[in-house]
Amino acid sequence: MSPNQNKRARQYWLMKSEPDEASIDDLAREGTLPWTGVRNYQARNFMRDTMQIGDGVLFYHSSCPEPGIAGLAEVCSTPYPDPTQFDARSPYYDAASKPDAPRWLLVDVRYERKSTLIPLAALREHEELADMVVLRRGNRLSITPVTPAEWRFITGKLMR
DNA sequence: GCCAACGTTGGC
């Protein structure tokens, strides 16, 4: 049996964060951050079932004056329960989730680099990114997959 | 603040 049996190619993600809560500068200062607050099952399932340590992350600023990609990060932990779901004083508190059966999981992400902001409007200008999940009409998912081609185009051609 | 789009809830 090959030692690489269980490895798979690096995958890529776009993860939205409101900079008021956690910006690329916060991540740069802290080094790593737990991705707290995801309360959507599809986004949770990406973290729980598909993400692996080392996966690439486009760090996206949302719900702010200039939404767009603000830098790069990397998944740096396996999934574990989001502690804020058990904290009654947290805005992310979920009274229905019990510690012996946590409903919400998260991963940690590690800072890689900050970039000049790539605005949402700029992403929409490129034919190469026409099928990006995050750009689809009506999309609200806070974590979306990014194809290798999209990753290469954004990090190689758009990022400064 | 508006509103399109989508997810969740809960009555039936």
Add this chain to the structure above:
DNA sequence: GCCAACGTTGGC
């Protein structure tokens, strides 16, 4: 299981 009502996201 259906589906209307409601809540949330997030760009503009």
